Amino acid sequence: MTIEFSKPLGAQETPIPGVVLYDLPVHGDNRGWFKENWQREKMIALGLPDFRPVQNNISFNEKVGTTRGIHAEPWDKFISVATGRIFGAWVDLREGPSFGTVFTAELDASQAIFIPRGVGNAFQTLEDNTAYTYLVNDHWSPDAQGQYTFLNLADESAAIQWPIPLDNAELSDKDKAHPRLAGVAPMAPKKTLVLGADGQLGKALRAIYGGVDSVEFANRAEFDLASADSYSSRNWKNYSTIINAAAYTAVDAAETQDGRAAAWEINVNAVARLARIAVEYDLTLVHISSDYVFDGGRDIHDESEAFTPLGVYGQTKAAGDAVISVVPRHYIVRTSWVIGEGNNFVRTMASLAERGIKPSVVNDQVGRLSFTQDIAAGIRHLLQSGAAYGTYNLSNNGDPQSWADIAADVFELAGSSRDDVTGVSAAQYFEGKAAAPRPLNSALDLGKIRAAGFSPRHSRDALSEYLQS
CATH class of the missing domain: 2.60.120.10 (Jelly Rolls)
Incomplete structure (x- = not known):
């Protein structure tokens, strides 16, 4: 021939x-x-x-x-x-x-x-x-x-x-x-490892990937991000993806000496170790970012905005994002005001409504809730669709609201009066308290995630469903 x-x-x-x-x-x-x-x-x-x-x-x-x-x-x-x-x-x-x-x-x-x-x-x-x-x-x-x-x-x-x-x-x-x-026993796909599997987002990822044999879940006891042994105890050749749902999120405690050290260890040093593994073994690394990487000086934040964090927590999240950005196969999923299984703002407001307590809630910090069910679904969509690597804002949809607006929605959905919620400024609410600075505007532009084929639910619909469940 x-x-x-x-x-x-x-x-x-x-x-x-x-x-x-x-x-x-x-x-x-x-x-x-x-x-x-x-x-x-x-x-x-x-x-x-x-x-x-x-x-x-x-x-x-x-x-x-x-x-x-x-x-x-x-x-x-x-x-x-x-x-x-x-x-x-x-x-x-x-x-x-x-x-x-x-x-x-x-x-x-x-x-x-x-x-x-x-x-x-x-x-x-x-x-x-x-x-x-x-x-x-x-x-x-x-x-x-x-x-x-x-x-x-x-x-x-x-x-x-x-x-x-x-x-x-x-x-x-x-x-x-x-x-x-x-x-013939078919060859199983490479595995996905979910870190922080017992946190709010981790539990949502457990729910959405439930029954998928190729997805492993590790809580802190099973994969301690602060321990070098965690990174050397796995054969990373058998994995294709790491979803890092673990983070230090105690915003106010991060301003203390011990909290500052802990925040940098988990949100930056551990992230650097994961990034090194992802580069060496050609893994896809999914990392969760935060609206706290911005100072809230814009009406809406898109993925191209430069970092301007106000406090230690935001600084560590921004540093972690910068580390992840050098991994060839990465998704940075930036969220705001996360709500999932466990203690959170919505559950607190629902409890107050049930007990007839009339709270004062901050009315000059504006953003959107991000329900972990939607974050998990968005992560799965990015991975399954083969979307271009990079940073994606992901919160629920709808007009941005203040915390007081959201509290009033919770009260109304719980059968109480919206008027039971009194709005106060952040300066008034935190006066005399040891609190980290917070961005006044946390609304994230969702154009990029929509262009990738994923449309988050409207905040009101997600909130109603969450309270019913």
Whole structure:
């Protein structure tokens, strides 16, 4: 078979999700040929994942009919032919609806194929002296073989039409002994780790990811952000994502000596350790930010606004955001006035209404509530949709309100009178108290998260549902 020279670089989708066949430009003359077998910039522009290969392997096959596979490895592969020609067969052995899907093609030196983790790879040589090459994004080791998933080359359900019948082909005894598809345990996806799993947002993430085996939850006892052992005790190669729902949030206590140290340890130092892991292992890192990174001097805050924190808590959150921003795969989810399971402003107001107490509530700090149910749903949407990495504001929708307005809504929904709530200024409310400075305007612009396909519920609807539950 003659290699076709000077084809344009191109990509062709296949029936297996994530498996893409590439045409490679090969330039030749009477002396031989040359090709760019792997060119990161051009390949990424064409849509190839930036899978960060770390090892290059070559399988040399002396005879026609040499057949190897079907092996699904726990890493991604970029496969091409250096010399000769092969018939390739790929079978999806990952958990999910595409399990068992088959794709076959003949490849020569002018083609390459990207095979994601968990897709079975097999080939049969169609010429003598064929060299089959592949880039992988993890280092091979004997221990890694225990994570392989195998399928028999002769599996009847895959029904691969081998050009050279397997009875006449060169196979290893190991490959002959692999199980049929009915006996294959699908390769599980890489795991997501949720930190701070017992906090308000952590509990909402538990609810939304309940029953998903690939999502792990760790509370402080199971992953102490202040302990170096927590970061070294996991095999991070088995993870794809970390959702950091843990934080030091005691705004007023952060202004004390001990609180300041604790806030910097959890909100900055721990975040830096997570960022280092995310960069080293190419993980997606989801981090929760706060309206406190701003001084509240604007009517509404968008994601491009420069940090202007007023107090220690806001300073540590801003520093943490800056650290996370250098992680290639990151989502910073910026929220305000978080409400979830546990003690919070809404529950306090509902309790006061029930007991007939008429509170004085700050009326010159304006923003929107962020219910943890919606934050969790927004995080899941960003991860599932493959939204562009970066910072996203995420609160509930509706006109910004003061704390006094929200308290009045709670009283009304609880069957009491709105007039039971008296508005006071923040200066009056905090007079004589040891309190951190707070932004007067915390409203977040939601245009970017909406453009990414996620529309948070209206605050009033979310509040009503929350009180009913």
